[in-house]
Amino acid sequence: MGRRAAVILALAALSIAGAGAQQPAASSRDISGFWALTAEGKKVPDARLMPRVTRAMLDLHKRRDVHALRWCNPVGVPLMMDSGTPIEIRQGPTSIIVLTENSLVPRYMYLNRKHVSADIYDPSTIGDSVATWDGETLVVDTVGFHPTHGVTSIPGGGFRTDKTHLTERYRLLKNGDVLSVVFTWTDPTVFATPHTYEFRYRRLPPAYEPLNEWPCDPYDETRANFLGDPAPFGK
Amino acid sequence: MTIHHPNRPIALAAATVICGWFVAGAVHAAAQAKSESLTSVERLEGDWVRVDSSGSGDFGGLTSKFTPASLTPRGAAAMAEGARAAAVARGPAFAENARHDRGQPYIVVSRPCAAGPFGGGVLGTNPDSGAIHFVVSKDAIVLAPERGGARRIYMDGRKHPDLRTWTPTGSGHSVGRIENGELVADTVGIVPGVVTAGGWRTPETHLTERFVVSPDGKHLTIKYRWEDPLIYEKPHEYQYEFDRLPEGSYALEYWCDASDPEEQQSVTPPPQ
Numbered sequence: 001m002g003r004r005a006a007v008i009l010a011l012a013a014l015s016i017a018g019a020g021a022q023q024p025a026a027s028s029r030d031i032s033g034f035w036a037l038t039a040e041g042k043k044v045p046d047a048r049l050m051p052r053v054t055r056a057m058l059d060l061h062k063r064r065d066v067h068a069l070r071w072c073n074p075v076g077v078p079l080m081m082d083s084g085t086p087i088e089i090r091q092g093p094t095s096i097i098v099l100t101e102n103s104l105v106p107r108y109m110y111l112n113r114k115h116v117s118a119d120i121y122d123p124s125t126i127g128d129s130v131a132t133w134d135g136e137t138l139v140v141d142t143v144g145f146h147p148t149h150g151v152t153s154i155p156g157g158g159f160r161t162d163k164t165h166l167t168e169r170y171r172l173l174k175n176g177d178v179l180s181v182v183f184t185w186t187d188p189t190v191f192a193t194p195h196t197y198e199f200r201y202r203r204l205p206p207a208y209e210p211l212n213e214w215p216c217d218p219y220d221e222t223r224a225n226f227l228g229d230p231a232p233f234g235k
Numbered sequence: 236m237t238i239h240h241p242n243r244p245i246a247l248a249a250a251t252v253i254c255g256w257f258v259a260g261a262v263h264a265a266a267q268a269k270s271e272s273l274t275s276v277e278r279l280e281g282d283w284v285r286v287d288s289s290g291s292g293d294f295g296g297l298t299s300k301f302t303p304a305s306l307t308p309r310g311a312a313a314m315a316e317g318a319r320a321a322a323v324a325r326g327p328a329f330a331e332n333a334r335h336d337r338g339q340p341y342i343v344v345s346r347p348c349a350a351g352p353f354g355g356g357v358l359g360t361n362p363d364s365g366a367i368h369f370v371v372s373k374d375a376i377v378l379a380p381e382r383g384g385a386r387r388i389y390m391d392g393r394k395h396p397d398l399r400t401w402t403p404t405g406s407g408h409s410v411g412r413i414e415n416g417e418l419v420a421d422t423v424g425i426v427p428g429v430v431t432a433g434g435w436r437t438p439e440t441h442l443t444e445r446f447v448v449s450p451d452g453k454h455l456t457i458k459y460r461w462e463d464p465l466i467y468e469k470p471h472e473y474q475y476e477f478d479r480l481p482e483g484s485y486a487l488e489y490w491c492d493a494s495d496p497e498e499q500q501s502v503t504p505p506p507q
Binding site: 032071091097099104106108113116125126128206207231 | 372375384385396402405408
């Protein structure tokens, strides 16, 4: 009995050790690269909104979004994840940065740490993002959004507020050529049920050189008229 | 920056339960130990802010202690022309230059936040008083100044582009290498402009930077060396000092809303 137990224990030990050794390779836990999102890479269902969310509220957010674009404000999340230009993700030992070519403001995700206390966090268009690896999936949890700064509308319907909570799950597919990001938004003031959609980005060649200076002139009247927000100053 | 590892006690406890858990736990612990003791250029990862290590009082005083650039006649002429151009460009953006009474608000800029001066990651080659964030990935190191823009230092072995086809940017094109555990970055392709302590640069000017992290990981020195035989009589050198921000620090979002009229105005201290 003792010998049998020892064999079982040894096999269990080897099995568990093997599981440990089979942790995903470093490359599957590194989402660094340049990524492009095309129309075929978006699967966005309609959001189920709370009854209190009226057409007027949605229209107000749309007008604010145009205003933010016209004045070259930082757009923040979610628009910077689909801003019309490739995104660049760089993953370091303690943080991940997301850069877009048409915005000066990057997005940060801090690895293996807790959210900054809401008492001292300054709400922002990107929110406070913390990230952990769950197997081969990077799970990013974001709170601390600013309710009015930047572009607030969310794909599929709704908008972010200071009560919004975003969870993203990043996973490499097709030998790392495709990056799947599943977004799930919850907000008791906006969504009746969690709103989930998926983007699939294609990896660009590593030698890709991003545009580093994107012209955005808030005082370009032609552009302002095109966007439909021609007022020179004031909100 | 001290790195927080909330799961470590759990991994260590699990490792003591049975032999297999011990092995698996050891794999996990080894991975965590790696990030806990970042090596070589990985130690650059995190948040830094410039400090006045010589007690100069302000950044102007700090740079005044640097050895002034020794310009060639051509370099001096380029700098003078650049100063003239900058003065002209300043005209329409600045509403007035008249003197004002103490406490009297006035319009400083007529077009605030316009086309931001921080485009192209220019603050990545000349950090100001805002914090600067380093992310050290396998193939590139990103420097992200808090006031906007980003600069990349490629570590994947690529060469500089042909400057005849390169559009100059605020931070240019940087490639890096590791020497004695330190990051050394070589940069070209920066837009023409002034360089700290009386220098000037063109896209052809070479900037070499050496990033030196102190043994305790809390202090960073960036040593700058500008070289261009058309601009400088000899290489122009100086260095900036930085302290690492405390654990738990995060990047503040620089918010400048050009549509806000208050962005135009001077700061007026409230009545005391």
